[in-house]
Amino acid sequence: MAGLKLREDSKVLPFSLEVSLSRDIWVISDTHFNHSNIIEYCNRPFKSREHMDWEMVERWNSVVKPQDKVYHLGDVYIGAPGGYISDLLSKLNGHKRLVLGNHDNGKDQILQRYFEKIDVWRMFPEYGLLLTHVPVHASALYRGKTDHGEEKTLLNVHGHIHNNPSPQGPYRCVCVEQINYTPVHIEELRITK
Incomplete structure (x- = not known):
């Protein structure tokens, strides 16, 4: 860049840095951090609550x-809520968004601190996805018909049911x-739709 002068307040980023700023989007549900009994209830393959929690942090990251x-x-x-939960959540990579579940309290200060947004659902029309905690009724997923008469539906990406199968249909x-x-x-969710 010999001979090229940039203004002092210029915001030009090197190419390699621009590429590394690309964002991926990930989805997960029902971590139940700090829940010892979930290991037995859902037959989770962990020795203890601490083993489960930190293994999930490692897999997330x-x-x-x-x-x-x-x-x-x-x-x-x-x-x-307390220091243990704060420590776990502070170690999770990414800009976290929360779709409230039945065990979450939207007024919980720990959740508000570690999640940038808290909602009851999130729609991604560009991916054809509706993100919820509990599976929604199939009628909420119907989006009309295409020009060729085929039904258009959203895929309901959800949590809540743990080991149980999703309802029949676009779930x-x-x-x-x-x-x-x-x-x-x-992208994996869009592909499997």
Whole structure:
């Protein structure tokens, strides 16, 4: 760049840095951090609560980069908020968004601190996805007909049901028990629709 002068306030980034700023989007549900009994209830393959919690943090960070977005579809943790939960959540990579689950409290200061947005659902029309905690009624997924008369529907990506199968139709469960305790890339959800 010999001879080229940039203004002092110029915001030009080197090419390699621009590429590394790309964001992936990941989805996961029902981590139930700090929930000892979930190991037995859902036959989770962990020796203890601590083993489960830190293994899920490790698996999360193995795929999620710091600049990525992660949609957690509810039931983040169980029990009293405190230092242990803060420590876990602070170690999770990514810009976290929460779709509230039945065990989450939207007024919880820990959740508000570690999740940039908290909603009851999130739609991605560009991917044909509706993210919820509980599977929604099939009628909520219907989007009319194409010019060729084919039905258009959204895929309901959900949590809540743990080891149980999703309802028949356009549903995909991302509870940790069904996704190897590791967030799923949004492109994989679109492909399986």
